[in-house]
Amino acid sequence: MAKTAKINVTEGNLLASLQGFFKAVLRVEDISAILVPQHLPMKNMVMPALVTDPKQLEGADPLAPAFPMNAAKIASRLTRKPAGGKVAAVLRPCEIRAFIELVKLKQGRMENVLLVGIDCLGAYQNKDYFKFVGDNVTESTTRFYQNVLSGKGAAMKEVDLSPTCKACEHCIPGAADLGIGLFGVDTANQLLVQTQTPQGEELLTRLNLPGSQEPAGRQKAVNAIIAEKTTYRDNMYQEIAAATNSLEKLTTYLANCVNCYNCRVACPVCYCKECVFVTDVFNHEPIQYLRWANKKGVIKMPTDTVFYHLTRMAHMSTACIGCGQCSNACPNDIQVMELFRAVSSRTQEAFEYQPGRSIEEEPPLSVFREDELADIVGIGHA
């Protein structure tokens, strides 16, 4: 049975309250470190940081609308082997879901990590965050969460939430050990803490937080947010379908691609240690390019652009958790997230698979059943 507790908030300062909570977590005996988004002292940027000294948590800022990378990859690095201590990882819901996918692929382990998820307020795209942040990160983060939680929305000056976050229906952490609730909670006075696993319950017992109950209005508030995001997402799917429903349109959509493969580097669930597209398999013989050019009179260089994106879809679309780092990483503003989420929605539905939902569900392409998919065999008549 899940347990519920609260973190008291003083003077409406959510960051200070969360920092106090993180310090308490770090004081728990067998927790050696906490992974949390943190202000960098040298620049107005928020990055994942591994903190062992509670004093350093003054810079912790998990509510900043900055999402420079999907920290599932960091959690994977920290857990692929025993590290000699437990790490509490404060992650966005999409980071938790990506991490779960990596654990399934044996690229991370659950044994030595405690996942702390916070209701996700969303983030700006990298370039927009730089415009927004100004000189004082704490002040800007405070302005951001106050606006979002008071219902004024995230749009400020010339920036708004990234399309990724607008379309993300998974803003409530679903597979964390501890979930921290903000939506539908009286955040001026308290934050909601809910356990989702036995490990989370154990941690909560040791933290000795005051008990509480889920506020009556929370589910309704959460449902309303999810409904809004789902509508945005479904419109996005329709627009993408219309914009890419032929090869000609797809090539138009991807025409700015320079094969830098940043989207693959940024993708937390692009799991290959070495991507085939950077190996000699695609380092074609010079004569091959001339042959290809001769066939149609012209080829675009570098080649294999659509091939690359379609192959990536075949590899990772069932695991795509929709974090949007691909779009963040694109130097030429291709709307990669929109395209991949649209494709992923189809492939995930086909295998009734929801990435990151549960560690128990096996990746669809890693298993098979003998009696399935009879309808795709044959050439269309009995």
Place this chain on the structure above:
Amino acid sequence: MGDFEPTIIAFVCNWCTYTAADLAGTARLGYPPNVRLIRVMCTGMVDPKYVIKAFLEGTDAVLVSGCNPGDCHYINGNYKARRRIKLLKEILPQFGIEDERLRLTWIGASDGIMFAEIMTDMVAQLKGMGPSEAKTAMVI
């Protein structure tokens, strides 16, 4: 479209469908010469990349064909292939590569007649559909 001759790239497994194709040949069964057979040891080794590449290079259809369920020489390669084809059948049609252009069949080693029939039927279907877009469009 009267003179359109489709091209089919067929990935056939060594143990069943390739043997069936061989049988069709030695039995002198006639079938349209539109297919380009690529013999693989098992349909379970047909990487989705092979299929995608074939389509982007302008083939009108791809056929992956192996042993009947339960007959796989490597026990379960054909089941793995079936999941991959299912995956591709979700992805490719979103970009205008029609579902009917990607086929998966089980043709056993003794089914030479069936192999010839499937080739004949597929070519007829493809003639009805016309050439694939990648044949003429510039694919980047």
